[in-house]
Amino acid sequence: MPATAVPKSKDFMEWYNEVVEVAELTDKRYPIKGMNIWRPYGQRIMSRIDQFTRAEMERTHHDEVSFPLMIPEKLFMKEADQIKGFGSEVFWVTHAGDNPLPDGERWVVRPTSECAMYEIFPLWIRSHGDLPLTTYQICNVFRYETKQTRAFMRVREIHFFEDHSVFADEKTAREHVELDLAIVRNVYDKLALPALTSKRPDWDKFPGAVDSTGADVVMPSGRTLQCATVHYYGTNFAKAYGMKYESATEGHQFCHQTTYGMSERLVGAVVGCHGDDNGLILPPDIAPFQVVIVPVLFKGTDEAVLAACRTVRDRLVAAGFRVELDERNKSSGEKYYHWELRGVPLRLEVGPKDVEKKSVFAARRDMGKEGKKAIPMDALEAGVRESLAAIQKTLHDKQAAFVATRVKHPKTLDEAKALDAEAAKTPVGYIFTMAICSDVCAASVEKGMDIKTLGVPAGVDKAQNVGGTCAVCGKHAKDTLRFARTY
Amino acid sequence: MPATAVPKSKDFMEWYNEVVEVAELTDKRYPIKGMNIWRPYGQRIMSRIDQFTRAEMERTHHDEVSFPLMIPEKLFMKEADQIKGFGSEVFWVTHAGDNPLPDGERWVVRPTSECAMYEIFPLWIRSHGDLPLTTYQICNVFRYETKQTRAFMRVREIHFFEDHSVFADEKTAREHVELDLAIVRNVYDKLALPALTSKRPDWDKFPGAVDSTGADVVMPSGRTLQCATVHYYGTNFAKAYGMKYESATEGHQFCHQTTYGMSERLVGAVVGCHGDDNGLILPPDIAPFQVVIVPVLFKGTDEAVLAACRTVRDRLVAAGFRVELDERNKSSGEKYYHWELRGVPLRLEVGPKDVEKKSVFAARRDMGKEGKKAIPMDALEAGVRESLAAIQKTLHDKQAAFVATRVKHPKTLDEAKALDAEAAKTPVGYIFTMAICSDVCAASVEKGMDIKTLGVPAGVDKAQNVGGTCAVCGKHAKDTLRFARTY
Numbered sequence: 001m002p003a004t005a006v007p008k009s010k011d012f013m014e015w016y017n018e019v020v021e022v023a024e025l026t027d028k029r030y031p032i033k034g035m036n037i038w039r040p041y042g043q044r045i046m047s048r049i050d051q052f053t054r055a056e057m058e059r060t061h062h063d064e065v066s067f068p069l070m071i072p073e074k075l076f077m078k079e080a081d082q083i084k085g086f087g088s089e090v091f092w093v094t095h096a097g098d099n100p101l102p103d104g105e106r107w108v109v110r111p112t113s114e115c116a117m118y119e120i121f122p123l124w125i126r127s128h129g130d131l132p133l134t135t136y137q138i139c140n141v142f143r144y145e146t147k148q149t150r151a152f153m154r155v156r157e158i159h160f161f162e163d164h165s166v167f168a169d170e171k172t173a174r175e176h177v178e179l180d181l182a183i184v185r186n187v188y189d190k191l192a193l194p195a196l197t198s199k200r201p202d203w204d205k206f207p208g209a210v211d212s213t214g215a216d217v218v219m220p221s222g223r224t225l226q227c228a229t230v231h232y233y234g235t236n237f238a239k240a241y242g243m244k245y246e247s248a249t250e251g252h253q254f255c256h257q258t259t260y261g262m263s264e265r266l267v268g269a270v271v272g273c274h275g276d277d278n279g280l281i282l283p284p285d286i287a288p289f290q291v292v293i294v295p296v297l298f299k300g301t302d303e304a305v306l307a308a309c310r311t312v313r314d315r316l317v318a319a320g321f322r323v324e325l326d327e328r329n330k331s332s333g334e335k336y337y338h339w340e341l342r343g344v345p346l347r348l349e350v351g352p353k354d355v356e357k358k359s360v361f362a363a364r365r366d367m368g369k370e371g372k373k374a375i376p377m378d379a380l381e382a383g384v385r386e387s388l389a390a391i392q393k394t395l396h397d398k399q400a401a402f403v404a405t406r407v408k409h410p411k412t413l414d415e416a417k418a419l420d421a422e423a424a425k426t427p428v429g430y431i432f433t434m435a436i437c438s439d440v441c442a443a444s445v446e447k448g449m450d451i452k453t454l455g456v457p458a459g460v461d462k463a464q465n466v467g468g469t470c471a472v473c474g475k476h477a478k479d480t481l482r483f484a485r486t487y
Numbered sequence: 488m489p490a491t492a493v494p495k496s497k498d499f500m501e502w503y504n505e506v507v508e509v510a511e512l513t514d515k516r517y518p519i520k521g522m523n524i525w526r527p528y529g530q531r532i533m534s535r536i537d538q539f540t541r542a543e544m545e546r547t548h549h550d551e552v553s554f555p556l557m558i559p560e561k562l563f564m565k566e567a568d569q570i571k572g573f574g575s576e577v578f579w580v581t582h583a584g585d586n587p588l589p590d591g592e593r594w595v596v597r598p599t600s601e602c603a604m605y606e607i608f609p610l611w612i613r614s615h616g617d618l619p620l621t622t623y624q625i626c627n628v629f630r631y632e633t634k635q636t637r638a639f640m641r642v643r644e645i646h647f648f649e650d651h652s653v654f655a656d657e658k659t660a661r662e663h664v665e666l667d668l669a670i671v672r673n674v675y676d677k678l679a680l681p682a683l684t685s686k687r688p689d690w691d692k693f694p695g696a697v698d699s700t701g702a703d704v705v706m707p708s709g710r711t712l713q714c715a716t717v718h719y720y721g722t723n724f725a726k727a728y729g730m731k732y733e734s735a736t737e738g739h740q741f742c743h744q745t746t747y748g749m750s751e752r753l754v755g756a757v758v759g760c761h762g763d764d765n766g767l768i769l770p771p772d773i774a775p776f777q778v779v780i781v782p783v784l785f786k787g788t789d790e791a792v793l794a795a796c797r798t799v800r801d802r803l804v805a806a807g808f809r810v811e812l813d814e815r816n817k818s819s820g821e822k823y824y825h826w827e828l829r830g831v832p833l834r835l836e837v838g839p840k841d842v843e844k845k846s847v848f849a850a851r852r853d854m855g856k857e858g859k860k861a862i863p864m865d866a867l868e869a870g871v872r873e874s875l876a877a878i879q880k881t882l883h884d885k886q887a888a889f890v891a892t893r894v895k896h897p898k899t900l901d902e903a904k905a906l907d908a909e910a911a912k913t914p915v916g917y918i919f920t921m922a923i924c925s926d927v928c929a930a931s932v933e934k935g936m937d938i939k940t941l942g943v944p945a946g947v948d949k950a951q952n953v954g955g956t957c958a959v960c961g962k963h964a965k966d967t968l969r970f971a972r973t974y
Contacts, residue, residue, distance in 0.1 A: 027607060027610070029607065029610060030554075030555055030603070030606070030607060031559050031562065031606065032555060032557055032559060032594070035555035035556075035557060036555070037552065037553070037554050037555065037607060038552055038553035038554075039552060040550035040551060040552055040622070043550075043551045043552055043553055044551070046553075047551070063527035063530075064527060064530045064531070064534070065524065065525055065526060065527055065530055066524070066525035066530055066533075066646075067517075067524055067525075068517055068519060068522035068523070068524065068644055069522075069627065069629075069644060070519055070522060070578075070644070072518050072519060075518065087584070087585075088584035088585055089584060090583070090584065091557075091580050091582070091583050092580065092581065092582035092583070093578050093579065093580050093581075093596065094579065094580075094581045094582060095578070095579035095581060095593075096577070096578050096579070096631040097574070097575035097576060097577065097631050098574075098575055106582075107519070109580065109596075116517070119517070119518065120514060120516065120517060120524060123514070123516060135527070140556065142556075144583040144584050157555055157556060157557070159553075
């Protein structure tokens with residue numbers, strides 16, 4: 001029985017829409033479009049990602065805070081670009097109990113927390129000694145999506161991470177942007193997801209930002225999915241919210257700010273990039289269960305096999321692995337199917353012969369027959385550790401290799417169009433990297449190919465920004481730009 | 488310099504309102520009444536409580552889920568008692584972007600999640616094999632409080648824990664209520680808070696419940712604070728939401744349900760019960776920092792002292808303690824004041840003499856001079872562990888002793904009134920435990936003394952429900968009832 005009605009290899013998006021439900025990550029039947037339920041298995045994955053993020057933030061001396069969900073209209077109206085950017089995409093609370101809110105007030109349900117935080121930060125910042133102020137929160141944000149919603153990728157209630165930090169000057173703020181980009185890379189590594197890091201063009205920046213840098217995952221369709229962005233705000237918000245500090249030498253100065261946002265889209269990227277026709281494949285670092293043990297039972301040897309399975313479980317749990325022993329009254333075949341669908345990276349089968357030979361039989365989720373081998377009981381922990389590390393690396397490398405096949409470097413717009421026409425015949429599109437001299441030339445690529453500018457390679461990809469001869473007009477181009485279709 | 492303008496010993500509530508801000512747990516300056524900011528230190532405490540709760544839920548095989556915040560009006564209207572109970576205390580989302588929600592819809596911002604969850608649970612439950620369904624979520628809930636708000640104790644955005652479980656019959660459901668009450672006790676133990684567990688009278692049950700049992704903390708004023716409640720819903724909600732299962736023998740049956748709610752009030756209880764005139768005193772199990780190390784520096788010996796401090800820190804961190812080494816450029820006195828205000832349970836002072844004697848000087852936050860002693864370096868970890876355990880126990884025992892002095896057992900209503908009049912002259916009130924034969928007699932206590940019925944001793948306090956001669960009418964009373972003023 002196939003895991004989904006439509007296999008991934010046939011139609012990625014159809015498969016995606018179905019697999020997120022049959023693998024019990026989410027339930028989309030809640031009666032508000034784009035507000036889905038996190039089922040236990042999905043919740044565990046998201047919690048593990050949050051755990052890593054928290055560990056990274058702790059390591060880099062950020063403090064967790066929690067700001068209110070509701071934002072009074074007058075706070076929301078303080079920064080003009082934000083209103084322009086979010087104004088028609090927010091939900092409004094207008095009533096409490098049986099009456100309108102007092103004094104004609106209305107509250108925005110937070111779409112992001114700038115307005116809520118920056119009203120309070122000035123109360124916490126007096127002098128240079130209060131800076132840097134480095135905070136983050138993990139919360140849900142709300143956006144009135146009018147486009148088609150899609151589990152994890154485009155929803156109206158979004159599980160969200162946001163780092164809001166405040167600095168005395170541009171230099172320290174920009175250094176923090178680099179630190180945040182390094183954290184993004186560490187989190188993506190746990191998900192076995194190499195990404196394209198690009199500085200967005202001016203017309204696609206976050207509302208209110210000076211610079212926005214996104215980390216985009218290349219999905220199996222060749223479209224990119226922005227899962228994390230890091231922004232330098234300059235003094236734009238500081239001026240709107242009166243955020244100043246007293247400098248030792250230069251009087252009152254406006255603060256410089258950075259933010260870094262990341263969302264449940266990471267789960268969508270993991271599902272989309274690593275899964276196959278049999279269901280999910282989860283990177284061991286974030287898998288709720290890294291190992292499932294399936295007893296292979298025959299009459300007469302049941303007890304010895306179950307005892308061996310429990311020993312295996314107890315030893316692996318003691319060694320710190322996340323392990324499930326499936327003792328349900330179902331056939332081995334049903335159990336294989338169940339756990340393959342849910343993407344458990346390593347399955348250990350234990351039957352009477354394995355007990356006899358003092359070993360377990362290990363099957364890697366990311367490989368076929370060639371991924372099966374016996375692990376001797378006296379090297380159980382080391383064997384499992386090695387297998388899991390190999391799976392994590394294989395998933396990462398496989399995705400990196402896929403990205404490499406999708407990124408093309410045409411010299412001219414015509415060449416790009418030809419490649420694009422070729423890709424249009426397949427289900428998988430290309431990302432184009434071209435030397436582009438100006439916004440005008442970038443715009444003609446966008447218009448001529450109906451494509452979006454991801455931006456200039458930045459952060460860890462900085463070295464790829466080499467420039468050259470402009471693919472559109474032939475003049476000298478300082479920058480290399482990436483173009484893609486996006487989710 | 489005192490920690491607060493008004494010491495705890497003089498006016499508990501004034502002190503409370505101030506200490507939550509000066510100890511940097513919360514910021515109440517956000518421009519919506521009752522929606523406060525969790526500052527990093529408060530956030531750390533709440534996170535630790537959540538961690539314990541999660542560990543307890545994991546141990547008892549509950550699955551974490553996450554349901555949407557918004558509840559369509561028509562779902563909310565399904566269970567009549569809930570609407571009666573919450574109808575005028577909820578916030579409504581009516582607009583998205585520039586327009587009203589489509590089709591005249593309105594969404595309730597969740598005040599609790601029954602309506603959201605019970606619309607979906609029937610989709611997850613088909614047969615007896617799908618039961619029990621044991622889930623929980625940690626989220627924020629919203630209530631339109633019109634009374635005076637108070638940090639952690641009465642707010643409009645509430646950090647909330649809710650266990651929603653579904654069973655095949657009353658027996659297993661009621662067993663789960665007992666399990667939940669045991670979990671409540673384990674969590675309260677971590678907070679060094681003994682509680683009074685009482686089954687609420689019918690007129691004070693949760694809207695829609697058959698039975699509600701609350702765990703009330705006795706605050707320094709003698710008023711009680713309900714921080715956790717466990718409910719048996721019978722089939723009330725199951726009937727409203729069509730939640731049935733197919734029994735092996737008896738066809739389709741309505742499910743029985745339980746819930747268990749708990750909130751940030753726990754933080755309020757910890758602050759209120761354990762603090763003193765110098766600020767917070769945090770139980771070691773939930774203290775963000777269990778130990779603070781303060782170097783006592785003199786010219787010439789600075790480096791040796793700092794090196795010793797770092798060794799102490801590294802050893803304690805390696806042993807699993809949460810430790811802060813205060814190397815700020817401030818006087819020892821300022822540092823003592825700072826950490827006492829924040830309630831760090833154990834302070835280690837290290838000066839040149841301590842280095843010489845190969846020991847550290849330990850000061851317990853919960854004691855005066857008699858709590859100071861040297862801990863030899865070669866018994867550092869054991870000495871710290873012992874001190875922290877002693878502090879945890881002392882805080883618990885002190886609160887238990889306090890509760891014992893406040894609970895009175897008058898034989899008659901007149902006796903209760905006399906005790907009450909006596910207590911009215913002091914700042915601290917009594918809780919009364921009396922044999923009461925009927926709702927009518929309970930009502931006359933409530934009315935005659937302007938007091939609330941907490942209910943019949945239940946759960947771990949069950950044995951205290953002995954009954955006797957009714958304190959109001961003199962007839963035989965099966966039950967003992969508790970009465971108190973509440974927050």
